[in-house]
Amino acid sequence: MMSLSWTGVFGQLFAIVLALALAPLLTGWVNQCRAWLQNRKAPPLLQPYRMLHKLFHKDVVLAHGASALFRFAPFIIFGCMVLACAIIPSLSTDLPFAPAADALALVGVFGLARIFIALAGMDVGTSFGTLGGRREMLIGFLAEPALLMVIFTMAMIAQSTSVTTIVETLAHRELVIYPSIAFAGLAFTMVSFAENARVPVDNPATHLELTMIHEAMILEYSGRHLALLEWAASLKLYAYSCLGLALFFPWGIAERDNLLAMIAALPVLILKLTIGGAVVALIETINAKMRIFRAPEFLGTAFLLAVLGLLVRLLLESRV
Amino acid sequence: MTAAVPLYAQLINLLAAVILLLGFAMLAQRRVIQLIDLFALQGFALFLSSLVMAFKTGQHHLFYSAGLTLGLKVILLPWILHRLVRKLHIKGEVEGLINIPTTMLIGLGLVVIAFNVASPISQLSATIARGTLGIALATVMLAFLMMITRRKAITQVVGFLAMENGLFLAATSATYGMPMVVELGIALDVLVGMIILGVFFFQIRDQFDSLDIHHMEQLKER
Numbered sequence: 001m002m003s004l005s006w007t008g009v010f011g012q013l014f015a016i017v018l019a020l021a022l023a024p025l026l027t028g029w030v031n032q033c034r035a036w037l038q039n040r041k042a043p044p045l046l047q048p049y050r051m052l053h054k055l056f057h058k059d060v061v062l063a064h065g066a067s068a069l070f071r072f073a074p075f076i077i078f079g080c081m082v083l084a085c086a087i088i089p090s091l092s093t094d095l096p097f098a099p100a101a102d103a104l105a106l107v108g109v110f111g112l113a114r115i116f117i118a119l120a121g122m123d124v125g126t127s128f129g130t131l132g133g134r135r136e137m138l139i140g141f142l143a144e145p146a147l148l149m150v151i152f153t154m155a156m157i158a159q160s161t162s163v164t165t166i167v168e169t170l171a172h173r174e175l176v177i178y179p180s181i182a183f184a185g186l187a188f189t190m191v192s193f194a195e196n197a198r199v200p201v202d203n204p205a206t207h208l209e210l211t212m213i214h215e216a217m218i219l220e221y222s223g224r225h226l227a228l229l230e231w232a233a234s235l236k237l238y239a240y241s242c243l244g245l246a247l248f249f250p251w252g253i254a255e256r257d258n259l260l261a262m263i264a265a266l267p268v269l270i271l272k273l274t275i276g277g278a279v280v281a282l283i284e285t286i287n288a289k290m291r292i293f294r295a296p297e298f299l300g301t302a303f304l305l306a307v308l309g310l311l312v313r314l315l316l317e318s319r320v
Numbered sequence: 321m322t323a324a325v326p327l328y329a330q331l332i333n334l335l336a337a338v339i340l341l342l343g344f345a346m347l348a349q350r351r352v353i354q355l356i357d358l359f360a361l362q363g364f365a366l367f368l369s370s371l372v373m374a375f376k377t378g379q380h381h382l383f384y385s386a387g388l389t390l391g392l393k394v395i396l397l398p399w400i401l402h403r404l405v406r407k408l409h410i411k412g413e414v415e416g417l418i419n420i421p422t423t424m425l426i427g428l429g430l431v432v433i434a435f436n437v438a439s440p441i442s443q444l445s446a447t448i449a450r451g452t453l454g455i456a457l458a459t460v461m462l463a464f465l466m467m468i469t470r471r472k473a474i475t476q477v478v479g480f481l482a483m484e485n486g487l488f489l490a491a492t493s494a495t496y497g498m499p500m501v502v503e504l505g506i507a508l509d510v511l512v513g514m515i516i517l518g519v520f521f522f523q524i525r526d527q528f529d530s531l532d533i534h535h536m537e538q539l540k541e542r
Contacts, residue, residue, distance in 0.1 A: 304344065304428055312337050315435045
C-alpha cells in the first residue's frame with residue numbers, strides 16, 4: 001500500500017471539490033447542446049446552479065406519511081455520489097481514497113444509492129413513487145451485470161480491479177490495441193445512458209406517467225432535499241463520464257507524485273468532458289425514447305457486448 | 321506481459337473482433353435494408369483483414385482474394401440484394417421464429433462453444449492470425465443461427481452469404497487462404513447461387529404472394 005503524500009491528499013480534495021463544482025456545469029452543458037441540436041433556444045449554461053440555489057432557499061414540505069428514511073435518503077444518495085467521484089481518477093491516479101474501494105465496490109456504491117432512491121420513492125406511498133421505484137430496480141438489475149462485465153474485462157487487462165491501477169496500465173504503458181476494449185466501451189456507453197436516466201431509456205425532462213423513471217421517484221421531494229437529489233444526479237453523470245473517460249480515454253490523467261502533470265490534467269479533463277457532453281447530447285437527440293419494455297432488450301444487448309468483450313479478451317489476447 | 325504481439329497481428333485481431341460484432345449486429349437487426357448494409361460492412365472488414373495479412377506475409381494470392389472479397393461481397397452482392405429488395409417491394413421488419421434477446425443469448429452460447437472448439441485447433445496452426453480462428457468459427461455459427469431463426473427467404477440468403485464470410489476468415493486465419501482455384505470456384509459459386517436465388521425469390525413470391533418460406537412446407541406433387 002502506498003504512503004500518504006501531501007500531493008495525494010491535495011489531489012484527492014481537489015478532485016472532490018472539482019466534482020462538486022463541475023457536475024452541475026456538465027449537466028448544464030449537456031442540456032445546452034441538446035437544446036441547440038433540437039433547434040431550441042438553449043437555457044443558460046449556469047441554469048443548474050441557479051436551480052440549486054433556488055431550491056436550497058426554499059422550505060421543505062414533507063408528506064404526512066414520510067418516515068425518517070425519506071428525509072435521510074437524499075443525504076445518503078448525495079454521499080454515495082461524492083464517494084464515487086472521490087474514488088474515480090479524474091485528474092490523477094494518486095488518490096488516497098482509492099484503495100478503500102475498487103471498481104466492484106464502486107458498482108456497489110452506485111447500487112446503494114439506487115436502493116435508497118427507490119425506497120424513498122416508495123416511502124411516501126404515492127403510486128408514482130412506487131412505479132418509479134419498480135422501474136428503477138428493473139433497469140438497475142439489468143444494468144449492473146453489464147457494468148460488472150465491463151469492469152471484469154478491464155480488470156483482466158490490468159490484472160487488478162482497482163480503478164487507479166487500470167488507468168495506470170492503460171495510460172502509461174506501451175500502446176496495445178485491445179479489441180475487447182471496443183466491446184466494453186460500447187457496453188459501458190449503453191449502461192451509462194440507462195443508469196443516468198438519459199433518453200433511450202428515460203427522459204428526465206418530462207413528467208409523463210408513461211415514460212418517467214427517475215422523476216417519478218423524486219416527485220415528492222422539495223426544497224433542500226430536492227436540491228441534493230438534483231445535485232446527486234449531476235454528480236452521477238459526472239462520475240459515469242469520468243469513469244468512462246478514465247477507462248477508455250485515460251490519456252492525460254497524471255501518474256503518482258507528479259504535481260505538474262496533475263495541473264496539466266485539468267484542461268485535458270475539461271476538454272474531454274466538453275466533447276463527451278456534446279456526444280451524449282448528440283446520441284440523445286438522434287435516438288427516440290424507447291418503450292419501457294424495450295429497455296430489457298437494450299440492456300441485454302449491453303450485457304451481451306460486455307460478455308463478448310470478455311470472451312474476445314480470453315481468446316485473442318490471452319497471449320498478449 | 322505486453323508488447324509480445326506485433327502491431328499487424330493486433331490490427332487483424334481488432335478487425336476479427338469487428339467482424340464478430342457485425343455478426344451479432346446482423347443477428348439483432350430487424351430491417352432488411354440495414355441487414356444488407358451490415359453484411360457489406362462485414363465484407364469490408366474481411367477485406368481489410370486479408371489485406372493486412374497479405375501485406376504482412378507477402379502472399380500474392382491473398383491480394384487477389386482480398387480484391388475478390390471487395391468486388392464481390394462489398395459491392396456486387398449487396399447491390400444485387402438491394403435491387404432485389406426494391407424490385408420485390410420488401411419493406412418493414414424481418415420476422416424471426418424466436419425473439420431477438422433469446423436469439424442473442426443463443427448466439428452468445430454458440431460463441432463460447434466456437435471459442436472452446438477452436439482453441440486446440442489454433443494451437444496447431446502456425447500463422448500470425450491463428451487466434452482469429454475461433455472468431456471465424458463463431459461467425460459461421462452465428463450465420464447458421466440467422467438462417468435457422470429467420471422466416472423470410474432473403475434474410476436466409478444473407479445468412480448464407482455471411483456464413484461464407486466466416487469460412488473465408490477461417491481459411492485465411494488458419495492457412496493463409498485456400499488455393500486460388502478453390503477460392504475462385506467458391507466466389508463463382510456464391511455469385512451464381514445468389515443469382516439463382518434471386519430468380520427463386522420471384523418464383524416464390526409469384527406462387528405465394530410472400531417470401532415467407534413456411535408456405536413451402538405445404539407443397540405437394542400434383
